[in-house]
Amino acid sequence: MTESSDRHVIDVVLPCLNEAEALPWVLSRIPAGFRPLVVDNASTDRSARVAADHGAQVVAAPTRGFGAACHAGLVAAGSEVVCVMDADASLDPAELPRLVTALDGLQATSEPEERVMPGLVLGRRHPVGRRAWPPHARLGNAVLARSLNRHAGTRLHDLGPMRAARRADLLALDLADRRFGYPLEMVLRAARAGWRIAEVDVAYRPRTGTSKVTGTFGGTVRAVRDMRRVLAEVAP
Known part of the structure; x- marks a missing residue:
């Protein structure tokens, strides 16, 4: 685990698979x-070098899988609060402070003796332009969100890939999925544990480069399949 020179610094975990084209803009924001902690998930392009050249800490996650990359970044992080977001330039890091502010609000209490429950804030995506969120991906997300709400009692609209929570709380969830089911497992286990969960609106832009998931029908099918598997394993 890395130790920050400023305890108030917030680590941003950026799972990365061949995002050399997108990283300069993302890191500049x-x-x-x-x-930024760029988690290189066995990229075959210059992602790791580009990230390092732009001042990011690079974390190696040689075993492919979105969940594997997120977990490696979470373990490597050293801040109390951590954020997670895609590294493909579809989301703007400049919006992260609003999620952290919302997280602070979730955990505020007027009763000092009251136990403060952990919190999780998700960025609810609002597409900018018709290319930002293909119909098949938006439909898959909506179906999964409804299933999650039914199983966990949540009222979420989006399984947003931009998130903020406290690192120790996330590690305590003991998430097991290392593929595309990781984001859903996080919300499902958090809800089951009584966490306070909220959404903050964020802009969602067309990604830079070639999509591995939402930009292709096959990628969306794989993500939905992984998330349905998590629902079957974690939900009663």
Whole structure:
């Protein structure tokens, strides 16, 4: 685990598979007080070098899988609060402070003796332009969100890939999925544990480069399949 020189710095975990084209813009948008951790998930392009050249800490995650990359970044992080977001330029890191502010609000309490439950804030995506969120991907997300709400009692609209939570709380969830089911497992287990969960609207833009998931029908099918498997394993 890395230790931040400023305990108020917030680590941003950026799972990365062949995002050399997108990383310069993404890293240029990291706000003050946030530190990027680019998790190289066995990229075959220059992602790791580009990330390092732009001042990011590079974390190696040689076993392919979105969940594997997220977990490696979470383990490597050293801040109390962590954010997770895609590295493909579909989301703007400049919006991260709003998620952290919402997280602080979730955990505020007027009763000092009251136990403060952990919190999780998700960025609810609002597409900018018709190319930002293909219909098949939006439909798959809506179906999964409804299934999650039914099983977990949540009222979420989106399984948003931009998130904020406290690192220790996330590690305590003991998430097991290392593929595309990881984001859904996080919300499902958090809801089952009584966490406070909220959404914050964020802009969703057309990604830079070639999509591995939502931009292709096959990628969406794989993600939906992984998430349905998690629902079957974790939900009663």
